[in-house]
Amino acid sequence: MKQDKNLLNKNVDGADVDTSIIKIVVFGFLIVISVIIFSYFLKSLIAGSTFQNMTLVSVSALLFLSFYLLSVFFIKGLWHIDLIFFIASVGLLAVFYEHISYVLVVTAIVVFMLLIFGYYSGRNELQNMLEIKFNRVSIKSLPKAIMALALFVGAAYYVINGDNFIISSENFSRALYSSNPIIKRIVPEFDLSASVEKVINDLALKQIDGNPQMAVLPKLAKEKMSYEIAKELKNKIEKFVGVPINIDLTVNDALYSVAVEKYSQFSENGKVLVHVGFSILMFLILIGFSWPIRWVVTIFAFLFYEILRFSGFFVLLVEGRSKEIIVLK
Secondary structure, three states: OOOOOOOOOOOOOOOOOOOOHHHHHHHHHHHHHHHHHHHHHHHHHHHOOOHHHHHHHHHHHHHHHHHHHHHHHHOOOHHHHHHHHHHHHHHHHHOOHHHOOHHHHHHHHHHHHHHHHHHHHHHHHHHOOOOOOHHHHHHHHHHHHHHHHHHHHHHHHHHHOOOOOOOOHHHHHHHHHHHHHHHHHHOOOOOOOOEHHHHHHHHHHHHHHOOHHHHOOOHHHHHHHHHHHHHHHHHHHHHHHOOOOOOOOEHHHHHHHHHHHHHHOOOHHHHHHHHHHHHHHHHHHHHHOHHHHHHHHHHHHHHHHHHHHHHOOEEEEEEHHHEEEEEEO
16 A cells, blocks of 8 residues: 555545545534534523533533544545634634624634644644554644633623623622632631621621620620621721622622722723733633643543444554554545
8 A cells, every 4th residue: 555644635545535525524514513502602601600501511612622623533635624614613703693893703713723723733643643642632633722712712701791890790609609618717707698787797796705805894885895896897898998888788799799889990991901801811711721621522532433433434444554544434
């Protein structure tokens, strides 16, 4: 068998030529539909976060990244992959049609370029292997795809929430309640579901009980002292945050109200900078998790790869120098 130096080129005797255009179309369809589903649930997640939306975004991202990685192995035609990723990028953008802006369009273009770059990086690694190493290919290709999705998430969040506070009340509550157990270990009286008034009064009573001289005072004197201490605490808190506090609200709602009030005091340029900073933070957080994400996707994609191999979706052929190639039959 004549040796082909580049797996991206057609082998002269056809060993490295996919003979099933239908399978390529089906695989391209899976890539496009999975990224559109991801975009749809991402928009729902940003508009109003729920556990269901978070789960659906994660699952659809897992499916897209898995199909993306498998495309490096299965699709060799350059115009095929360019067309598939172009349609996928347009589909990603189309879901946000009511929020179309310069930011999203430019982001979609960058996403397309990153997907192409990741694909070629993986193919170049694959063509230099005598024996196919799944993980080595994923190391080259997946980080670019993960970066593309993370970039689009940040841009979409910025575009949708550009005129509003950076985080919804529901998401703010979830973030606070997730840290509530740690806070209560430090300040046992701190209860997010309690009113601000109750928390301040509890802190005032604790301060009185912790003072031996105050502890022996009559009940009426303690109540008066507690009222004065609570009033002083409220004034100190308001001075610290710089806005009035409604003590009838729960601690959670009061904190959100303070954050929104502080945000409203920023200039328009200041608000833009806050949104840009928050979007960049989201992007960096997702990139920070790229290593575990890559491993999960690689394992899932490899299982799918093996199922397809045993089902006859593709065959492994050996060409010159015992070099493995994948051919869709």
